[in-house]
Amino acid sequence: MRKSKPTSRMVRKHRLYTYAELSRALGVHKRTIRKWVETEGLPVIDDQRPHMFEGSEVKLFLDQRNEKRKQPCPLGHIFCFKCKTPRRPAMNALDYAPSNIGAGMIYGLCERCLTLMSQRIGHADLALKWPNAEVKIKH
Numbered sequence: 001m002r003k004s005k006p007t008s009r010m011v012r013k014h015r016l017y018t019y020a021e022l023s024r025a026l027g028v029h030k031r032t033i034r035k036w037v038e039t040e041g042l043p044v045i046d047d048q049r050p051h052m053f054e055g056s057e058v059k060l061f062l063d064q065r066n067e068k069r070k071q072p073c074p075l076g077h078i079f080c081f082k083c084k085t086p087r088r089p090a091m092n093a094l095d096y097a098p099s100n101i102g103a104g105m106i107y108g109l110c111e112r113c114l115t116l117m118s119q120r121i122g123h124a125d126l127a128l129k130w131p132n133a134e135v136k137i138k139h
Contacts, residue, residue, distance in 0.1 A: 007066065008059040015055040016045075022053050040065065075129060078117040080110040087111055089133070096126060097138045106130070 006026035011017070023030045033053075036042040042061050045052040073079055077086035089108025098104035106121050126135060 005066070006062060008062040011055050011058045011062070013056040013059050017053045017055065017058065018050045019053075022058065036061070073119070076133070078106070078108055078110075078119045080113065080115055080117050082113050082115040083110060087117065089117065090114060092133045094130060094133050094135045095138055096121075096135050098123060106135075 004027070006028055010026050011022075017025065019030050019033050023033050026033075033042070037044050040061075043054070043057045045054070071079070071086060073086040077088055079085070080087040087110045090111045093108065095107045096104055097107065102124065103120065103122050105118050106126070107116060107118050109115070110117055121129065
């Protein structure tokens with residue numbers, strides 16, 4: 001089984017899939033597909049045996065499912081992987097490490113759990129996205 005989350009790129013839109021074929025294509029268990037049908041509304045063609053899934057419908061379902069989970073970071077926030085939500089850096093202190101021309105990584109500690117957070121950012125966007133932050137540039 002795949003370790004990554006199932007995405008719509010794993011499915012061909014002009015193809016019909018059975019439960020087994022779809023589970024193989026997405027790298028999930030067949031019971032996961034059944035759970036999506038029963039609880040999350042994955043459309044299935046169930047007027048014949050074996051039950052089939054249209055690739056275009058599966059792609060749409062996965063795109064909508066993945067879109068619901070997104071949490072865009074507001075201005076002045078970095079996503080904390082431990083809290084699983086965008087947070088402000090502690091004491092508004094950040095470190096910026098340029099990695100190549102015009103871009104780099106910004107680092108800060110989460111204000112709630114003090115976990116190290118990071119975000120890729122362009123050098124020109126530094127002053128726009130972090131106007132009140134104390135940013136130290138590391139070389």
